[in-house]
Amino acid sequence: MGSLQVRLLLTYLAIIMVTLMLAALSLFLQMGEYREQISYGNLEDLGRLVNSQATTEIQRAIDEGDPAEGGEVLLAVRQFLTAGRVASDTSLAIVDRQGRVISGLTSRPPDQTLDGAVVRDLKEQPATEGSADPAAEPRRCRLDIPERPAILCVSMALGPAILEALNETDASAIIVARPAASLGEIVGDLMPRLLFSGLIGVAAALVLGFAFSQSVAAPLRGIARAARSVARGNYRQRVPATGPREVRDLAANFNRMTEEVQRSQQTLRDFLANISHELKTPLTSIRGFSEAMLDGTIDDREGVERSARIISDESNRVLRLVQELLDLSRIESGQVSMQQEEVDLRELFGHVGEVFALRAEEAGVEMDVTVSGGARILGDFDRLEQVLNNLLDNALRYTPAGGTVRVTCRDLQPGTLQVTVGDSGPGIPPVDLPHLFERFYRSTANQGNSHRKGHGLGLAISREIVRAHGGEIWATSEQDHGTTFVFTLPTAGRTTPRAAAR
Ligand SMILES: Nc1ncnc2c1ncn2[C@@H]1O[C@H](COP(=O)(O)OP(=O)(O)OP(=O)(O)O)[C@@H](O)[C@H]1O
Ligand SMILES: [Mg+2]
The missing domain is CATH 1.10.287.130 (Signal transduction histidine kinase, dimerisation/phosphotransfer (DHp) domain)
Structure with missing residues (x-):
């Protein structure tokens, strides 16, 4: 029950069952006409039986009685009709040539009398095939009963001998009448067929459902196996992308x-x-x-x-x-909390500029610091100084004598500042650019003109500090034309939690 495949299979089965049941229900509800067909079919069978019994029994009464005593035949007919041979919802009656039920010649008790009821022939009649006597075949009709809804009936012409014996009553046919079959009868009639179709549907659903559920479950099983393998340390494990x-x-x-x-x-x-x-x-x-x-x-x-x-x-x-x-x-790991103090970047840049001025002069590099705009942010003065120290240290290390290092700070858009540190050094090869901020990464292209060899940690630390302030840092470089490091800082300080900013 727990497995996905079994659940899918059961789901398919449940769906097909519910669909079949709904289809059967709507079929039953929509088959008024079909109900009539079935009811007429049953009535016809019953009619033939009644007719042949009536013919035999009334004929016997005629044969045994005095032909002059028409009343005896009438009595026999009445007895036949009221003998209770048919179900309580079914009525037998003798009708005259105009189709009117002859008073007294019905199977109904007096309180449910069919008096005044008239037979109305149906215009469309199914052809009766292979019948020896088409006149004796049941004809489908409706029985209009005063102040009650019409019910279904079949009428069969009475034999000539009986007609003659009942000459006085103007009798012409015997009818069997019954309301259309109830839903219960129809369901009983159709159920075996529906069950058979249902079984075929369920079998098809099982086969197809197994195939479909397998197509979903098999790749999932593959992924679960692979996950176990990864947990055991096999990191090379990959799974094929198949299925839905x-x-x-x-x-x-x-x-x-x-x-x-x-x-x-x-x-x-x-x-x-x-x-x-x-x-x-x-x-x-x-x-x-x-x-x-x-x-x-x-x-x-x-x-x-x-x-x-x-x-x-x-x-x-x-x-x-x-x-x-x-x-x-x-x-x-977020253990260091950045100060949220007001930092005047003019002061910060002035301070850093002074620290590096001597080193720039010694290296024969021109240094230019331009600060424009508001230049005030909420942040950590010392940590931002650490970022600028590293960027300027790198720039001066890689810029040959006669080159320039430019530092700018400006408003990028309301609420965001942009700081750039550009140099006219040898530049960084494109293959190295995406890795610059990784720990210990050092470009092999240029080892710098300084004797102090770095560890390749400065940029990784700088990125963490900038991110902790809610900003971002990146580098652009053109071979032989220098490198520019750019970082942004929100002026209102870090508004999002540190983890979210990463
Ligand atoms: N301005 C630049 N011009 C050319 N290459 C640079 C420049 N800045 C950084 N790099 C390259 O990026 C690498 C990483 O710089 P990073 O500041 O992270 O480390 P580092 O300066 O080597 O060592 P540390 O800063 O830890 O002392 C440097 O080793 C260098 O190869
Ligand atoms: Mg460095």
Whole structure:
């Protein structure tokens, strides 16, 4: 019962059953004409029987009685009619040549008299085939009864001998009358056929339902198997996109998710490899120089001083790496809350400009800072300074002497500021652009003109800070024409929760 396939099958079955039942119901409700056909058919059968019995019994009365005593025949006819041979809803009567029920010659008790009832022949009569005596065949008619609805009847001409015996009464035919068949009778008549059709429908529904439900359930089972396999660590697992659109969508999304998991596993592995690599170089030289001092290989004062400086530099480098990593992971996980203070960007840019002015001058690079518009936002002064420091540090590192570094800040649209840091350096190859903001990513195209080698964490941290302020950061670059980093900041500070802004 729990499986999707069984549920689908049961659903198909339920649908076909309900459909069949509704079809049967509407069939019953719409088959007034069919009811009449059935009723007439039954009446005709009954009529033939009644007629042959009447002929036999009345003939016997004629044969046994005195031909001069017409009254005896009449008595026999009356007895025959009232003998209770037919069901209570059915009436027998003798009608005259005009089709009028002859008073007293009916099977009805006096309180339900058919007096004054008249037979009306139906215009359309089904042809009677193969009958020996067409005159004795039942004719379909209606019986108009005063102050009651007309009922169905069949009339059969009486035999010549009986007619003669009843000469005085002007009798001409015997009729059998009954209201049209009830719904119950029709249902009883049709039910076996309907049940048979229903069985065929149900069998077809089972076969088709199995095929359809299989086409939905099989790919889902495939996806469930693949999910178990991924849970066991097989991240290469992919599923084919087959079945209905929703299942194909699910398969496609499953594959995308697995790719993402595989990618993040890879990122984690790369991350660990990168950290190990970044730590290995400084730690190796720290160990080398400290051992050399300990075992006396370096014993002169100058050598010891040089080694101590290298050890100090390298441990600072390790410390900086660890601090940057900690910083990045704390910002990423939302542990660092950004201040929401009013920041005057003119003040911030003036401050950063002063810090880098000397370095720019030394490098022979022209630095130009332009701030326009309101230049006030709600944010974290120190963190924004960290972003600008990294962007300017990169720009100055990669811009050769004689180049320019331009910093601008302007209103992009009401409520949003745009900051750009552009340089006239060598530019970044298009293949590297999408990865610049990943941890430890360093373009191999240019290693910069500075001796200080970075860890490739500055841009990753910058992006986290900008996003935490509700903005976005990106880079554009043209080979040999420089690189421009652009970021936006909402002036009203971060309005959405940090997680939503990511
Ligand atoms: N202005 C630029 N021109 C050319 N390449 C750049 C520029 N800015 C960044 N890059 C490239 O992007 C890489 C990543 O920059 P990022 O600031 O993240 O790291 P880093 O400067 O190498 O190290 P860190 O900032 O951690 O000291 C750099 O290594 C460099 O290859
Ligand atoms: Mg940097």
